[in-house]
Amino acid sequence: MVPGRSLTRRTTVGTALVAPLLVAACDIDPPSRDNGSVDAAPPPPEDSELVTAVVAALVRALSVVEAATLSVPDLTPLLEPVATAHASHLEVLEGAVADADVPTPPPPRIPPDRAGALTAVRRSEQRLLREVRRGCAGAASGDLARVLASMAASTAQHAAALGDLPAGQEES
Amino acid sequence: MTVLDALQATLADEHAALYTYGVLGARTSQATSPALFDTLTSGYRRHRARRDQLQLMVRDAGGVPVAAEVAYDLDGSLLRPPQLERAGADLEAASTERLLALVAQSTGSVREWALTEATWSAVWRLQLGEAAETWPGAPELDRV
Numbered sequence: 001m002v003p004g005r006s007l008t009r010r011t012t013v014g015t016a017l018v019a020p021l022l023v024a025a026c027d028i029d030p031p032s033r034d035n036g037s038v039d040a041a042p043p044p045p046e047d048s049e050l051v052t053a054v055v056a057a058l059v060r061a062l063s064v065v066e067a068a069t070l071s072v073p074d075l076t077p078l079l080e081p082v083a084t085a086h087a088s089h090l091e092v093l094e095g096a097v098a099d100a101d102v103p104t105p106p107p108p109r110i111p112p113d114r115a116g117a118l119t120a121v122r123r124s125e126q127r128l129l130r131e132v133r134r135g136c137a138g139a140a141s142g143d144l145a146r147v148l149a150s151m152a153a154s155t156a157q158h159a160a161a162l163g164d165l166p167a168g169q170e171e172s
Numbered sequence: 173m174t175v176l177d178a179l180q181a182t183l184a185d186e187h188a189a190l191y192t193y194g195v196l197g198a199r200t201s202q203a204t205s206p207a208l209f210d211t212l213t214s215g216y217r218r219h220r221a222r223r224d225q226l227q228l229m230v231r232d233a234g235g236v237p238v239a240a241e242v243a244y245d246l247d248g249s250l251l252r253p254p255q256l257e258r259a260g261a262d263l264e265a266a267s268t269e270r271l272l273a274l275v276a277q278s279t280g281s282v283r284e285w286a287l288t289e290a291t292w293s294a295v296w297r298l299q300l301g302e303a304a305e306t307w308p309g310a311p312e313l314d315r316v
């Protein structure tokens with residue numbers, strides 16, 4: 001059995017980064033440190049920058065999914081779960097990022113055909129996956145790393161689901 | 173919990189996972205359910221490699237790898253292919269959760285390995301008939 005890990009949305013990453021003392025108080029085990037102590041100091045700046053980078057990647061990936069859906073409406077049933085996952089991931093992280101730091105990506109250019117739009121989404125998801133993995137590997141906070149690892153696993157699942165389409169379905 | 177504790181806990185789960193995969197494979201007909209048989213066989217091999225790697229990591233961390241139990245309790249009826257497939261999917265969900273705990277408790281190469289394995293287990297659930305999730309391994313983050 002996996003030990004209980006009751007991180008709730010009330011103690012999301014955003015809250016954890018904004019109010020680091022709450023992290024020490026919540027019942028998630030912190031990452032191990034050399035001295036084994038729980039560090040109640042503010043999170044190192046690199047985690048804030050890292051979260052900002054992941055949020056930017058999520059916003060960009062979401063814009064690609066939305067643009068693909070607009071370009072090829074038939075893709076809506078396929079891409080809606082991807083968009084829902086990205087939105088949920090953003091909801092957890094965005095509290096840690098100042099509004100001014102959330103980028104507005106330029107409108108992505110999506111091919112008007114089904115195969116081209118799907119290819120654009122797949123590439124975008126792979127790019128997002130790399131960014132989330134990079135963030136997970138580099139996070140100083142173990143709780144943040146765990147959240148990012150779950151995001152990476154989700155992104156990989158959705159990418160696999162998109163990749164598993166029968167070849168004939170990808171043709172417009 | 174130290175990194176060594178987390179590695180040992182993950183290894184203990186891997187022993188159970190290997191046992192379970194062995195039972196699932198033994199109850200799956202290669203003749204009548206070849207796709208499921210291949211999926212379970214691939215899963216068994218992945219978890220066997222994972223167990224071996226965890227044993228190395230535990231030794232590298234200065235520990236003695238925890239041994240497997242003689243047998244493990246299996247939940248529910250495991251006779252028909254859908255039941256076997258679901259049991260495999262549940263196993264991978266538990267593995268993802270455990271590996272995410274290891275991600276939280278570790279840094280560097282151990283964390284990167286745990287992340288890779290957690291991602292594999294999450295994606296393998298799709299091979300076992302499950303849909304993509306929003307928070308694999310961290311279900312408490314899903315909206316209630």
